[in-house]
Amino acid sequence: MYASQGKPGRSGRAGTVVRTGRAVVMIGKEFEIREYPVPDPAPGTVLLRQELAGICGTDLHNWEHGRLSGQILLGHENVGIIDKLGEGVDRDYLGQKVEPGDRVVFAPGTPSGAYGFQQADEAPHFRGGFAEYIYLAQPETCFVKTRLPAEAAVLSEPFQVGVHGVLRSKLTFGDTVVIQGSGAIGLMTLIAAKLSGAGRLIVIGGPKGRLEKAKMLGADLTIDIGEVKDPAERTKIVKEHTAKNAGADVVFECAGFLGAITEGLGYLRRSGTYVEMGHFVDVGSLQLNPNQELMRRNLRLEAVWGGGSNDYFVRAHQVMSRGEVPFQDLVDPILPLERVADGFNALHNGYKLEGRDVLKVAVRGGLV
Numbered sequence: 001m002y003a004s005q006g007k008p009g010r011s012g013r014a015g016t017v018v019r020t021g022r023a024v025v026m027i028g029k030e031f032e033i034r035e036y037p038v039p040d041p042a043p044g045t046v047l048l049r050q051e052l053a054g055i056c057g058t059d060l061h062n063w064e065h066g067r068l069s070g071q072i073l074l075g076h077e078n079v080g081i082i083d084k085l086g087e088g089v090d091r092d093y094l095g096q097k098v099e100p101g102d103r104v105v106f107a108p109g110t111p112s113g114a115y116g117f118q119q120a121d122e123a124p125h126f127r128g129g130f131a132e133y134i135y136l137a138q139p140e141t142c143f144v145k146t147r148l149p150a151e152a153a154v155l156s157e158p159f160q161v162g163v164h165g166v167l168r169s170k171l172t173f174g175d176t177v178v179i180q181g182s183g184a185i186g187l188m189t190l191i192a193a194k195l196s197g198a199g200r201l202i203v204i205g206g207p208k209g210r211l212e213k214a215k216m217l218g219a220d221l222t223i224d225i226g227e228v229k230d231p232a233e234r235t236k237i238v239k240e241h242t243a244k245n246a247g248a249d250v251v252f253e254c255a256g257f258l259g260a261i262t263e264g265l266g267y268l269r270r271s272g273t274y275v276e277m278g279h280f281v282d283v284g285s286l287q288l289n290p291n292q293e294l295m296r297r298n299l300r301l302e303a304v305w306g307g308g309s310n311d312y313f314v315r316a317h318q319v320m321s322r323g324e325v326p327f328q329d330l331v332d333p334i335l336p337l338e339r340v341a342d343g344f345n346a347l348h349n350g351y352k353l354e355g356r357d358v359l360k361v362a363v364r365g366g367l368v
Helices: 057-065 156-169 184-195 208-216 231-240 258-265 290-297 310-321 337-348
Strands: 009-011 017-027 030-037 046-054 071-073 077-085 103-106 133-136 143-145 176-180 200-205 221-224 248-253 268-276 300-303 331-336 360-364
Touching: 017 337, 030 337, 046 103, 046 331, 057 337, 077 133, 077 156, 143 310, 156 184, 156 248, 156 268, 156 300, 156 310, 176 184, 176 258, 184 200, 184 208, 184 248, 200 208, 200 231, 208 221, 221 231, 231 258, 248 258, 258 268, 258 290, 268 290, 331 337, 337 360
Parallel strands: 176 200, 176 248, 200 221, 248 268, 268 300, 331 360
Antiparallel strands: 009 017, 017 030, 017 071, 046 077, 046 133, 046 360, 077 103, 103 143
């Protein structure tokens, strides 16, 4: 349900017109569109006109499980056009000269807190991506000018997460890799693993539309959890596609379901590596036997928090900028601000919207 508040502009002192813009606010499981005054950027900061913002699995799980209280400005996977530069800002993180009209992407995590997940009633506003503007209010924000189309650039942050996971895994050339989950993070991890020299790539997830994209991106084998419902059968299939049926060298958990962890540990060979990437929201605890499932098999466990450092963000963007991977083909559908709820419900209810599979749902800020 939506309630629209405010107008495109309002009179300020001495009859001046205060520029306003729209932003989506999450209250529990409801969404409102509100009008807020558009700030002039302070020294060291940047104001963007938002082009696209992706709906992240973290946004979805916070919405599903009610992990954020208050009135929240969500959205942290963004691409936008520079509207105004604060005093002292004329170059991006890499030292490239920037000016109004340039397209930029930015790493949402900063030492002062992340964009998205912000209280709507606290100024400055526009610190979440589901809006017409994004105010990069933290001077230490890593932002980079990009030549990528908006539909590809909006995946910069999720690709950074995939790069972070693959680098933490210490994946070796020729490794057999399993990726649990065929959503955006799973597919970004698939791309990063392939580019890092994985020898065989297995993706487990669904629905069919997402698995077809996984094959297009280089998966050698996909397993549809809607068709192969028994975890033991899925494990059997995985091992049959590994050297000597011993199991995978590396498994990435990108699904965000507790049961995937214990199942995924069973895919690994002795001394293999398991990388947890799917639980950025607390969805509870699981039970496992550390002696039997971990120690006796001499496994190595890794877990990533977000995209890691700005260095990972820059590395990810440099790879994307080569243009060798059709990232823009993975963003579907693109919805207006008024349909944010449709995007969340599609991801919550079987990844379908209007009778077709959805992949990466993005929200339009008004410029695309």
